Amino acid sequence: MAYDGLFFKSVARIHPKFGVPANSILFQSVIAVLLAFSGTFEQVLTFMGFALGIFPVLTVLNVIKLRITYPMAPCPLPARMAVLTIWLRFFKGSSILLIFL
Numbered sequence: 001m002a003y004d005g006l007f008f009k010s011v012a013r014i015h016p017k018f019g020v021p022a023n024s025i026l027f028q029s030v031i032a033v034l035l036a037f038s039g040t041f042e043q044v045l046t047f048m049g050f051a052l053g054i055f056p057v058l059t060v061l062n063v064i065k066l067r068i069t070y071p072m073a074p075c076p077l078p079a080r081m082a083v084l085t086i087w088l089r090f091f092k093g094s095s096i097l098l099i100f101l
Contacts, residue, residue, distance in 0.1 A: 049096060056093030060086050 002012035
């Protein structure tokens with residue numbers, strides 16, 4: 001995202017020796033430490049459970065949107081397997097969200 005200009009440009013820099021985005025790894029580490037120390041273990045678990053529930057649902061909805069928008073785009077899986085995978089991820093994410101609500 002930073003490389004595309006949607007986030008801070010300094011985070012997009014690649015380490016010359018190791019070839020990894022060192023600044024973004026450091027930035028993510030700082031966020032993780034702040035999150036870990038900002039609340040109780042139950043709050044962190046609830047936050048992570050919600051995140052693990054919502055992102056598969058968003059992924060599935062975006063795949064469906066892409067299939068509708070670009071129906072002739074190449075698909076790495078056979079059509080039936082792709083549909084099965086999409087719905088399994090959707091129900092998994094939805095069930096996690098329902099548990100935490």
